[in-house]
Amino acid sequence: MPAAVECRDLRKTYDGKVEAVRGLSLAIQPGECFGLLGPNGAGKTTTIEILEGLLEPTSGEVSILGRSWKTNARELREYIGISLQETRLSEKLTVRETIELFASFYTQPRSTDEVLSALQLNEKSDALVGKLSGGQKQRLAVATALVASPKVLFLDEPTTGLDPQSRRQLWDIIRAFQGEGGTVLLTTHYMDEAERLCDRLAIVDHGQIIAEGTPADLIERLGGHHVVEFALSGNGHLDNATWQSLPSVDSVRNEDGVICLNVREPHRTIPALLEKVDQQSAQLERLNTRQASLEDVFVNLTGRHLRED
Amino acid sequence: MSVAQETPSQPQIQRHTPVPRNGRWSGFRHLLGARMLELAREKEVVFWVFVFPLLLALGLGFAFRNKPADRTTIAILASPNAAHIQELIQSSAQKNAIHAEIVDDAQAAKGLRLGKYDLIVDPVSADKVQYHYDPARPESVQSHVEVDGALQAAAGRKDVLATSVIVSSEPGSRYIDFLIPGLLGMNLMNSGMWGIGFALVDMRQRKLLKRFVATPMRRTDFLMALASSRLILMVIEVGLLLGFGILMFHMRVLGSFFTIVLIGALGAISFGGLGLLTASRAQKIESVSGLINIVMMPMWILSGVFFSYERFPATAQTFIKLLPLTALNDALRATILEGSSLVSQTGRISVLVIWGAISFFLALRWFRWT
Numbered sequence: 001m002p003a004a005v006e007c008r009d010l011r012k013t014y015d016g017k018v019e020a021v022r023g024l025s026l027a028i029q030p031g032e033c034f035g036l037l038g039p040n041g042a043g044k045t046t047t048i049e050i051l052e053g054l055l056e057p058t059s060g061e062v063s064i065l066g067r068s069w070k071t072n073a074r075e076l077r078e079y080i081g082i083s084l085q086e087t088r089l090s091e092k093l094t095v096r097e098t099i100e101l102f103a104s105f106y107t108q109p110r111s112t113d114e115v116l117s118a119l120q121l122n123e124k125s126d127a128l129v130g131k132l133s134g135g136q137k138q139r140l141a142v143a144t145a146l147v148a149s150p151k152v153l154f155l156d157e158p159t160t161g162l163d164p165q166s167r168r169q170l171w172d173i174i175r176a177f178q179g180e181g182g183t184v185l186l187t188t189h190y191m192d193e194a195e196r197l198c199d200r201l202a203i204v205d206h207g208q209i210i211a212e213g214t215p216a217d218l219i220e221r222l223g224g225h226h227v228v229e230f231a232l233s234g235n236g237h238l239d240n241a242t243w244q245s246l247p248s249v250d251s252v253r254n255e256d257g258v259i260c261l262n263v264r265e266p267h268r269t270i271p272a273l274l275e276k277v278d279q280q281s282a283q284l285e286r287l288n289t290r291q292a293s294l295e296d297v298f299v300n301l302t303g304r305h306l307r308e309d
Numbered sequence: 310m311s312v313a314q315e316t317p318s319q320p321q322i323q324r325h326t327p328v329p330r331n332g333r334w335s336g337f338r339h340l341l342g343a344r345m346l347e348l349a350r351e352k353e354v355v356f357w358v359f360v361f362p363l364l365l366a367l368g369l370g371f372a373f374r375n376k377p378a379d380r381t382t383i384a385i386l387a388s389p390n391a392a393h394i395q396e397l398i399q400s401s402a403q404k405n406a407i408h409a410e411i412v413d414d415a416q417a418a419k420g421l422r423l424g425k426y427d428l429i430v431d432p433v434s435a436d437k438v439q440y441h442y443d444p445a446r447p448e449s450v451q452s453h454v455e456v457d458g459a460l461q462a463a464a465g466r467k468d469v470l471a472t473s474v475i476v477s478s479e480p481g482s483r484y485i486d487f488l489i490p491g492l493l494g495m496n497l498m499n500s501g502m503w504g505i506g507f508a509l510v511d512m513r514q515r516k517l518l519k520r521f522v523a524t525p526m527r528r529t530d531f532l533m534a535l536a537s538s539r540l541i542l543m544v545i546e547v548g549l550l551l552g553f554g555i556l557m558f559h560m561r562v563l564g565s566f567f568t569i570v571l572i573g574a575l576g577a578i579s580f581g582g583l584g585l586l587t588a589s590r591a592q593k594i595e596s597v598s599g600l601i602n603i604v605m606m607p608m609w610i611l612s613g614v615f616f617s618y619e620r621f622p623a624t625a626q627t628f629i630k631l632l633p634l635t636a637l638n639d640a641l642r643a644t645i646l647e648g649s650s651l652v653s654q655t656g657r658i659s660v661l662v663i664w665g666a667i668s669f670f671l672a673l674r675w676f677r678w679t
Contacts, residue, residue, distance in 0.1 A: 086516060088517065092347040092350040102524060105521075106525060109331065
């Protein structure tokens with residue numbers, strides 16, 4: 001069985017200067033939900049648009065369901081559903097008319113009523129697109145992709161700018177699609193979205209994959225599953241090496257005075273930490289422990305936060 | 310929508326509901342249907358395409374209606390002989406066409422400058438008058454001829470040649486008859502350029518074009534649907550303007566409606582091609598708006614919409630006749646007003662076809678969907 005989506009050594013250079021994608025390879029198996037996670041400008045959209053056959057790569061190979069865009073474009077279009085990062089659909093058409101329009105392009109689409117109810121747009125079916133809320137518009141955008149009855153669903157930042165409730169609604173829809181055996185490729189810069197939705201993900205930065213695996217894998221690779229964050233005041237100014245020497249600490253980073261320790265066993269680290277603070281007669285400004293997240297993975301790999309805006 | 314209704318229940322995606330397969334033309338039919346719905350729901354489009362040309366025809370038709378023997382207003386400079394001159398005018402056959410006022414020099418000069426008076430009559434002495442006027446103003450030239458004729462006749466001149474005039478204000482030769490085909494041509498240009506050019510760039514800017522080509526939609530279906538929507542609107546535009554001319558101004562249409570629609574279709578397609586060309590690359594509606602105006606502006610003035618291009622120098626006319634709007638206006642006028650057949654106008658038809666063909670050829674080479 002061929003991979004649902006596969007690419008090798010993908011490169012894209014705009015105007016011979018800007019290198020948006022620099023040698024990116026990945027393989028997504030049928031039925032998987034795969035996420036491209038990365039900050040804005042990392043090359044996620046360029047990558048997904050090349051995979052969708054909307055952009056020509058400067059070099060590299062793309063294969064979708066074992067077929068190539070060069071030879072089987074028309075056939076492939078029947079099999080995939082796409083939601084672009086931002087499409088403003090015709091405001092003067094109703095929700096139903098919009099879905100029917102998109103359905104008309106496919107040889108064997110799903111029925112409009114089925115899609116309307118799956119995306120909870122029944123009540124809005126006769127409303128003009130211009131009158132919809134942001135969450136409803138985004139669900140409609142996904143509806144125009146799902147009406148194709150696709151094997152692979154491409155979603156570029158499906159929940160950016162949505163309120164928490166609309167985001168959860170979309171997650172449910174994506175999970176339901178996957179539950180039916182569909183393959184999903186999505187891009188996001190939301191950690192929680194990637195952690196909850198994706199079976200596997202690739203962290204993209206500067207047009208390259210810098211880490212790949214299941215969310216649990218990636219966090220595992222950090223070493224410590226837990227993060228201990230604290231800040232000191234007074235004359236307690238100690239270097240990272242001091243903290244590294246505490247028991248069970250895997251790595252240390254200092255973020256503007258807040259020290260973050262990746263630790264395996266917090267119950268062994270914290271008493272030693274408090275003792276050290278006491279010895280230095282410094283004051284603990286704050287102390288906080290939590291589970292490590294993908295954000296920590298990203299910061300550890302790049303030294304930057306995902307969303308620096 | 311209330312919060313309760315928005316609360317997500319686990320969405321059920323059922324598959325394998327039997328759905329009839331879509332045929333070859335399903336995409337085209339839906340694209341055309343969607344386009345027509347959008348146009349009908351866009352109030353601005355309805356106004357500019359249908360109402361505006363009728364208002365223009367109505368306004369211009371009344372402003373330039375054949376006025377009953379145009380009255381000229383003249384100034385007679387206040388002097389001892391002024392009253393005598395006014396009496397001469399009053400006793401002339403043209404007294405109803407001349408309105409004379411006795412005013413002082415300053416008032417007369419000001420009135421002439423502002424267009425209140427067409428002519429100043431200066432009674433220099435009992436048997437001599439002097440006229441002041443600007444020969445560049447046609448109404449002044451006419452006024453001079455009229456007033457001079459009136460004064461000479463009233464003063465005793467005998468005409469040596471017997472002349473008579475047959476007035477022509479039959480439908481077919483009036484300004485409104487000239488105007489309506491011109492407005493029709495201009496409207497076909499406007500709606501072709503805006504309806505295709507602006508609409509496409511708007512869709513490109515919204516990333517709707519990109520979204521469409523991400524589906525199995527045939528690109529030719531999309532363009533054909535756009536062209537078909539133009540043709541449908543064209544038939545309505547032609548019907549409305551001609552119907553309006555016939556009902557309001559008793560215009561006489563000599564050519565067959567079929568030939569007129571055929572020429573209209575040629576014009577609509579030709580300008581649709583030009584619209585497609587202007588829209589082939591532009592990413593922003595601001596830039597395409599500028600481009601459309603640059604293309605259309607010269608033709609509004611040169612191509613004989615509101616006045617005949619015969620007024621331009623003969624050397625310029627060769628060039629003017631090669632413009633698509635000139636060819637369209639001439640063809641519409643010849644067909645509507647003179648009943649000319651298509652075959653007798655191969656020159657104009659060729660101009661339209663060549664513009665359309667070149668535009669489509671270049672547009673399809675350069676067109677960007679993303």
